Amino acid sequence: MVNGSKTWNTYGQYADWIFCLVRTDNSVKKQEGISFLLIDMKSPGITLKPIVLLDGHAEVNEVFFDDVRVPVNNLIGEENKGWTYAKVLLTHERTNISGVPRGKRRLAALKKTAGETADGFGSNMMENAMFRHKLAEIEIELQALEYSELRTLAALSVGKAPGPESSILKIVGTELAQKMDELFVELAGYNCLPFVPEQFEDGFQGEPIGPGNSAAAALTYFNNRKLSIFGGSNEIQRNIISKAVLGL
């Protein structure tokens, strides 16, 4: 029988099943009394409340569990070992969040967009020295991140789990993605000011405002502030590095 609520649940409105950390023992240390459960989202007693974010999109939810019956068979692994499993999953999540290939694609898109964006003085933004400088800095950072990720993956390939170093990937990857969001906003200029979230939903029939995807730039910038908050905030990642790596 599960009771309680979860929040910031991404796309729970589309899910058939939900993995859940639930408290199964109150008598032990906080981290030790947690179990990992798989719950059918159609179970009676589950309700969802969507949370609309700054980009106008209901991406996350609050999920409420009111006397939800879950078969004992749905327990993943051993009882009260949930936190151990979750930590392993989270290190993988962190490694994944760094998003080097996505970063490379976005960098290429930035260069292409810059070449297509008029600077107002008869040239384009790819010819703008300040902007090129910023693009170069991003590209260099991305190279450093890529090789940090490759070193982490090399350790994985010989059977080691990603260690606390995966926090580096999470911090740098997310902050780099956010820097790129800023540059997309910069390029879009006035074109990213219209707040028309519906033009980015599936099935939008109208005439979009602004050229290309420019009106999405601000929405993405707003939405991606989540990157340094979720998956263990970047502050938590820095705590992990100072404690687990530096021994402070």
Next chain:
Amino acid sequence: MDFSHTEEQQMLQESVQKFVQKSYDFDTRNQIIASEKGYSEENWQLFAELGWLTVPFDEEDGGFGGSVVDLIVMMEEFGKAMLVEPFTPTTVIGGGLISALGSAEQKAELLPKIMEGTLQLACAYAEAGSRYNLASTKTSAELKGDSVTLNGSKIAVLNGSNAQKILVVARESGAETAREGVSVFIVDTEAAGVSIRAYTNVDGKKAAEISLQDVTVAASARLGAAGAALTALEAVIDRATVCASAEAVGAMESLLQKTVEYSKIRKQFGTAIGTFQALQHRMADMFIECQLARSIVIRAAMKLDSAEEAVEKAKAVSAAKSRVGKAIRKVGQEAIQIHGGIGMTEELDVGHLFKRITALDLMFGNGDYHTERFAAL
């Protein structure tokens, strides 16, 4: 140097604060944004009664004869409340252009209506390829006899959908980015050939895309001499740029205050997050940013009010916008980060303040644009 407010400035500030406290809480603001016009006509009438709409105008035109410092006192309070009423497009830009370029007849006809609150204005300067260069104008104005035909498309026209008259920046002669040949025309939004596509900006203000197809106006609808409007347009937009910067200063102050308050309440690991030194230093940095932004905006306002050379004034404006832009990104991003997920929700005002300052960062040229302008001047 004396930075204290004059008695008049203090009265203006208190007047705006009182209004916001009484009639502009976050929920009311959301309702205003959701309404058809996207601003409150009732509020606008109140602004007129309170005399706010007369502030930027000369005494000889029936105005309050306010300084730029007077304006930024108001703008800062508008910023704190995230006001959506079109003060900047109607009074500062629209009214500013008419004051600077208009004939005695044009002023006599239009300025009283602005101050009475019965005339809404917009100014159409930006185009798809202009970025922030006001000289970059493709929209054409062709003189035939005593009428002018306008053709072209404008973007990001603040208050475009609510204005009765739009001040259209158009080219009468010269190449696309030439400084000479730019004129401003007063165009009725009802005129044949004007089409307006309204939308709401990310920060809740109304704006529009405007297209002009063979729109005919009388030559007497031109503000000032043919092809000679650019210098005045730049000066008016510079004034609006300082206003936008002051608006951002107010909104950032609000963000800082809300972030500090939240850090005292929000607990993690059993203690308030405000007790963590890592966060304390970042909030101290936010404070520093707010103060530097405030200082450079005051500097710019004082320069504009002074008798200095035009180039010094323009440099001071660009310095302010550039430095404020830097503060905007830092303060805005940190405010969201320190709030965590809750700061990203539509429900909380913090995210809306973040959106407002992000829009202000782009308005009238972003930080890089103004850094480059500063270096080039």
